[in-house]
Amino acid sequence: MLNTYLIIIGDEILxxxxxxxxxxxxxxxxxxxxxxxxxxxxxSDDKTIxxxxxxxxxxxADIVFVTGGLGPTPDDLTVISVANVLKRRLVLDESIINRxxxxxxxxxxxVPELATKQALIPQGAITLDNPVGHAPGLILKQGKKSLIxxxxxxxxxxxxxxxxxxxxxxxxYALKPDFILFLRTTNIPEMAIVEKISDVLKKYKNxxxxxxxxxxxxxxxxxxxxxKKIYLALEKELNIRLxxxxxxxxxxxxxxxxxxxxxxxxxxxxxxxxxxxxxIADKITDIPGSxxxxxxxxxxxxxxxxxxxxxxxESTLKRFGAVSKETxxxxxxxxREHFNxxxxxxxxGIAGPAGATEKKPVGLVYIAVGTKKETISEExxxxxxxxxxxxxxxxxxxxxxxxxxxxx
Amino acid sequence: MLNTYLIIIGDEILxxxxxxxxxxxxxxxxxxxxxxxxxxxxxSDDKTIxxxxxxxxxxxADIVFVTGGLGPTPDDLTVISVANVLKRRLVLDESIINRxxxxxxxxxxxVPELATKQALIPQGAITLDNPVGHAPGLILKQGKKSLIxxxxxxxxxxxxxxxxxxxxxxxxYALKPDFILFLRTTNIPEMAIVEKISDVLKKYKNxxxxxxxxxxxxxxxxxxxxxKKIYLALEKELNIRLxxxxxxxxxxxxxxxxxxxxxxxxxxxxxxxxxxxxxIADKITDIPGSxxxxxxxxxxxxxxxxxxxxxxxESTLKRFGAVSKETxxxxxxxxREHFNxxxxxxxxGIAGPAGATEKKPVGLVYIAVGTKKETISEExxxxxxxxxxxxxxxxxxxxxxxxxxxxx
Numbered sequence: 055m056l057n058t059y060l061i062i063i064g065d066e067i068l069x070x071x072x073x074x075x076x077x078x079x080x081x082x083x084x085x086x087x088x089x090x091x092x093x094x095x096x097x098s099d100d101k102t103i104x105x106x107x108x109x110x111x112x113x114x115a116d117i118v119f120v121t122g123g124l125g126p127t128p129d130d131l132t133v134i135s136v137a138n139v140l141k142r143r144l145v146l147d148e149s150i151i152n153r154x155x156x157x158x159x160x161x162x163x164x165v166p167e168l169a170t171k172q173a174l175i176p177q178g179a180i181t182l183d184n185p186v187g188h189a190p191g192l193i194l195k196q197g198k199k200s201l202i203x204x205x206x207x208x209x210x211x212x213x214x215x216x217x218x219x220x221x222x223x224x225x226x227y228a229l230k231p232d233f234i235l236f237l238r239t240t241n242i243p244e245m246a247i248v249e250k251i252s253d254v255l256k257k258y259k260n261x262x263x264x265x266x267x268x269x270x271x272x273x274x275x276x277x278x279x280x281x282k283k284i285y286l287a288l289e290k291e292l293n294i295r296l297x298x299x300x301x302x303x304x305x306x307x308x309x310x311x312x313x314x315x316x317x318x319x320x321x322x323x324x325x326x327x328x329x330x331x332x333x334i335a336d337k338i339t340d341i342p343g344s345x346x347x348x349x350x351x352x353x354x355x356x357x358x359x360x361x362x363x364x365x366x367x368e369s370t371l372k373r374f375g376a377v378s379k380e381t382x383x384x385x386x387x388x389x390r391e392h393f394n395x396x397x398x399x400x401x402x403g404i405a406g407p408a409g410a411t412e413k414k415p416v417g418l419v420y421i422a423v424g425t426k427k428e429t430i431s432e433e434x435x436x437x438x439x440x441x442x443x444x445x446x447x448x449x450x451x452x453x454x455x456x457x458x459x460x461x462x
Numbered sequence: 463m464l465n466t467y468l469i470i471i472g473d474e475i476l477x478x479x480x481x482x483x484x485x486x487x488x489x490x491x492x493x494x495x496x497x498x499x500x501x502x503x504x505x506s507d508d509k510t511i512x513x514x515x516x517x518x519x520x521x522x523a524d525i526v527f528v529t530g531g532l533g534p535t536p537d538d539l540t541v542i543s544v545a546n547v548l549k550r551r552l553v554l555d556e557s558i559i560n561r562x563x564x565x566x567x568x569x570x571x572x573v574p575e576l577a578t579k580q581a582l583i584p585q586g587a588i589t590l591d592n593p594v595g596h597a598p599g600l601i602l603k604q605g606k607k608s609l610i611x612x613x614x615x616x617x618x619x620x621x622x623x624x625x626x627x628x629x630x631x632x633x634x635y636a637l638k639p640d641f642i643l644f645l646r647t648t649n650i651p652e653m654a655i656v657e658k659i660s661d662v663l664k665k666y667k668n669x670x671x672x673x674x675x676x677x678x679x680x681x682x683x684x685x686x687x688x689x690k691k692i693y694l695a696l697e698k699e700l701n702i703r704l705x706x707x708x709x710x711x712x713x714x715x716x717x718x719x720x721x722x723x724x725x726x727x728x729x730x731x732x733x734x735x736x737x738x739x740x741x742i743a744d745k746i747t748d749i750p751g752s753x754x755x756x757x758x759x760x761x762x763x764x765x766x767x768x769x770x771x772x773x774x775x776e777s778t779l780k781r782f783g784a785v786s787k788e789t790x791x792x793x794x795x796x797x798r799e800h801f802n803x804x805x806x807x808x809x810x811g812i813a814g815p816a817g818a819t820e821k822k823p824v825g826l827v828y829i830a831v832g833t834k835k836e837t838i839s840e841e842x843x844x845x846x847x848x849x850x851x852x853x854x855x856x857x858x859x860x861x862x863x864x865x866x867x868x869x870x
Binding site for chain 2: 065067068069070071072073075078079080081082083084085090091092093094096097243244245246248249252262263264265266267268275277327330331332333334335336338339343344345348349350351352353355356358359363406408415435436437439440441442444
C-alpha cells in the first residue's frame with residue numbers, strides 16, 4: 055500500500071477556533087481508493103515547523119497531502135516552505151496572475167498587489183485549477199513521490215480534490231477501490247460481538263476489522279477485502295452469527311430501514327411515546343416522504359394524556375404504574391386503534407435523573423409494538439445520562455419495530 | 463507556555479469513517495486556559511506506531527493528551543503501549559472491575575471476560591471516573607510531565623475532561639480560565655451582529671471575540687476578560703444592542719431556558735407539531751423535570767390528526783391548506799384547549815425535499831403560540847436540507863415561545 059500522510063496547517067485549528075473537516079474529507083475519499091493515511095498531523099502556521107514536518111514526513115512517504123497556508127497573506131507559508139524543503143526556486147506563473155486579474159476585473163475591483171504573491175509557485179509544480187477561489191492546488195513530483203498542496207477553505211479544497219487530485223492519483227498510481235463490509239448492530243455490546251465473531255474473522259486473511267461503538271449500537275467495518283466472492287461469504291457468515299442484532303448495512307439509518315419496510319409492506323404507523331418525548335417520531339420524520347406511512351405520534355408525557363390519547367386504563371396506571379409492561383402494551387394497542395394504523399408503538403421509562411423508585415431505577419424502559427394480530431413487549435435497562443437514555447430507548451423501540459415488521 | 467500535544471488514536475479516523483471531534487473539543491477548552499497545542503497527530507491502532515509516537519512526543523512535551531484505544535477489544539492498544547513506553551507494569555485495578563461488574567449486573571447481562579482487560583492499567587496511574595461508559599480516564603505522571611489518556615467516544619471524553627482533567631490541570635499547573643462571556647443569539651445573521659456590536663467591542667482592550675454560527679443561531683464568545691466588573695459592563699452593553707436576539711447565556715439550551723421560565727411563572731405547555739415531527743417535544747423533554755410543565759405533544763403529521771388532536775377545522779385545511787397561518791393559529795389554540803394547558807404551540811411547514819408548490823416553497827414554515835389572552839404567529843422561510851429545516855423550525859418555535867412567556 056502507498057504510504058500516505060496528511061499535513062493540516064492552521065493556527066485556527068490548534069486554538070480550537072475551527073473544526074478541521076478537510077482531513078476527514080480526504081481520508082474518506084482515499085479510503086474508497088484503498089488507501090488509509092499513516093497519520094494526520096496538524097501544525098501551526100510557522101515556517102520552521104512546516105519545513106521540519108514536511109521534510110521528516112517526505113522521507114517514508116509516497117504521497118503527502120498538505121492543506122492550508124496557500125493564500126497570499128503573510129501567515130500563508132506553505133509554498134515558500136515547500137520550495138525550501140525541495141530546494142526549488144519560486145517562479146511567477148503568468149496563468150495564475152491572469153486568472154486572478156480576470157476575477158477582480160469582472161467584479162469591477164482593483165487587482166490587489168498581493169495577487170502577485172499568489173502566483174509565485176515552486177519551479178516544476180503542476181497547477182490544479184481552483185474554480186471557486188484564488189489559490190490553485192499544486193502538485194510537486196520529487197522522484198516517485200508526490201507532494202499535493204491544497205487550500206484550507208473546505209469548499210475550495212474539495213473542488214480541487216475532485217477535479218484535479220483524483221484524476222492525478224488515477225493516472226499516476228492506478229488506484230483501485232477495495233470492498234468494504236459495513237454492518238450496523240444494536241442491542242449487543244462490543245465485547246459480546248467480538249466473542250461471537252472472532253473465530254470467523256480469523257479465517258479471512260488480510261482483512262481489517264474496526265468496531266465503531268456509538269450510543270445507538272456498534273457498527274462493524276471490515277476492509278481489505280479484495281474479492282466480491284470473499285465479501286459475500288464473509289457477510290453471510292457474520293449475518294448468521296449476529297442475525298438478530300444486525301439492523302442495517304452501509305450508511306442506512308434505522309429510520310430509513312423502517313421507512314423502506316413500511317413502504318414495501320404498505321403499513322401505517324402510530325406512536326405513543328412517554329420517556330423518549332418525541333424522539334422516535336423525530337427520527338421517523340427525518341426520512342423524506344415519511345408522511346406516506348407515519349400517521350402521527352402522541353407524546354403522552356402526563357398520565358392524563360396516556361389515558362386521553364393512548365387509551366391506557368386508569369386501573370392499569372394505578373395498579374402497575376406508568377412505567378410498566380402493562381401500560382406500554384395498552385399504549386401500543388391504544389394508539390393503534392385511536393389513530394387507526396396498522397402498527398402501534400408504546401414506550402414508557404425513567405429517563406432520569408429524578409423519578410426513580412427502589413423497584414424502578416433510572417434507565418428502566420418498557421417498549422411494546424402492536425399489530426392487528428399481537429402485541430409484544432421488551433424490558434430494557436439503559437445506562438447514561440438523560441439524553442443517552444432517550445437515544446438508546448428510541449433506538450431499541452425502532453429496532454423492535456423493525457423486527458416486528460420484518461416478520462409480518 | 464506549556465508544551466502540549468494531542469495524539470488521536472483510531473483507524474476509524476484515518477479511514478475516514480469517523481470525523482474526529484475530540485481534538486477540536488480539547489483545543490477549544492485548552493484555549494480558554496491560554497494553551498494552544500503544538501500539534502495534533504492522528505495515528506492508527508497499531509502498537510509500534512503508538513509507542514513510537516508517544517515516545518517521540520513525550521520528550522519535548524509538558525502535557526500529552528491521548529484519545530482513543532482505551533476499550534477492552536483487541537484493537538484497543540493505548541494502555542499497553544503507554545505502559546511499554548513508560549516501562550511500567552500493568553496492574554489490575556479492582557475498583558474498575560467492580561464498577562463494570564455492577565453495570566452489567568444491573569442490566570442483567572453476564573459480565574464478559576474482556577472486562578478484566580478493561581481493568582488493567584499502568585502502575586501508578588491516576589484513574590478519572592467515567593460516569594457515562596466503561597473505560598476510565600488515566601493520568602500518568604512522569605517527572606513533571608503528564609500523559610493524559612481519554613476514551614475516544616466523544617461524550618465519554620468530554621465528561622471526563624470536565625470532571626477530571628480540568629481540576630487536575632488547575633491543581634498541577636495552576637491553569638485557570640479567564641472570564642468568558644458567552645451569549646447565544648438566534649434569528650439574526652452573523653454579519654448583522656458584527657454591524658450592531660463592533661463599536662462596543664472596540665472600546666474593550668485585549669478581548670478576543672469569536673462568532674460561532676450553527677444551524678440554530680450564532681453564539682458570541684468573548685474571552686480574555688480579566689475582571690468581573692468589565693465582564694458585567696460588556697455584557698450589559700451587548701444585551702442592549704441585541705436585546706431581542708439573545709436567548710441565553712453560557713451553555714444554556716433553549717429548552718432549559720423555557721423550562722426555567724415555565725417553572726418560574728407556573729405555566730403548562732402543550733404542543734402540536736407537523737413539519738418538526740416531534741423535534742420540539744424532544745428538545746423540551748431533554749430537560750430533567752420537564753414533566754412538571756410539559757403536559758404533552760401531538761405529532762399531527764396527517765390532516766386526520768390535525769383535526770382529531772389539534773382541533774383544526776376541515777374548512778380551514780380546505781381553504782388555506784395545512785401549511786398556512788390560519789392552520790397553525792387553530793393548532794396552537796386547539797392543542798391548548800384539548801390538553802387543557804396554559805400555552806399551546808402549533809407549527810406546520812414544508813421540510814422538503816418534496817411537497818412544495820409554486821406558492822409554498824420548501825422551507826416555508828408557520829409557527830403560532832397561543833395563550834389564554836392571544837395567539838401570535840410568524841412566517842419563516844428557511845434554507846437547507848430536510849434535517850436543517852426541521853432544526854431551524856424547532857428553534858424558531860421555541861424562541862417565539864420564549865419571547866411569549868417572557869412577556870406574560
